[in-house]
Amino acid sequence: MANNRISASFSQKDREAVMEAIATIKEKLPFLIDLTANERKYLPKLGDKSQAFVSKALEVATQNPDFLPRSFNVNEMRLDVELFEALYPVLLSLTQLQELVDDTLIATGSEAYTAALLVYNYAKASGDVAGLDTVIDDLGRRFTRKSRKTQPQTSAV
Template identity: 50%
Template sequence: MPINRVNAEISPSQAEAIRAALAALRENLPFLIDLTPDERQGMLKFGEKNRSFVAKAMAVAEQNPDILPRGFNVDEMKADVRLVEDLYPLLHSVQEVLGKLENTYFAAGSEAYAAALLVYQYAKAANVATGALEDALDDLGRRFARRSKSAGSAGNGGVSAV
């Protein structure tokens, strides 16, 4: 049997507490938005290097308001910069939890899949003697069924010529 990296369970009360914590997070961040992939692609990229650039540009704008056109809204820029700075530590905390959540999910899933493959092998071996597991093996075997390349091809409706 492979290495068991994860041996845990989530109780119903823990699951409820987690859902409540996530709901509180959403409730306390009501301004969060969704962006489509196209919207994100059309926006300027923002990362750690740009964060520093933005902070420096904010200082220049505050110290030299006379260089900016009349329509430039320094207060709106300040609000955006302040929000970025407020979200930054929250984002890193959530990313850390999300990374561990994804890794744990992956490891537990990998362990469960490895065990399932062993069950499948043992069931095939046991079925040779008794034949009692035929239906279960057919159901499990669907996971490994390959689709024929001609079945999805257009023009012949998936029927091969004889």
């Protein structure tokens, strides 16, 4: 195979260790929540441009709590800001890791599929070898398409 970008194995022991590490991460973040798609869509988002605004607003609220209603909890706002700031680098690291896993999965899947296509083509070319007919038919089912029903043609009058 001419374009082999990765040649590696992932032992059961290493997989278990990675899964344990992921479980530990989840355990250390017991406050994580699962938003619905609707909640995710409609909640206001704190991005890079808004981060300075939030920090300044927290400072204003901390230094001038008298103009805020009694129901406004400055400490809760501070906790939210601190948690956001603490989680952000974790998110960046996890995102980078996920992209590496995704890219590796895509590359290895592509290499495996390309190799399978070569095996199938070689098997078809060597079809006169005893016992390959059934295997070639089984492999070939991957490429069978359902026939499209022909639409009756309407004539324009």
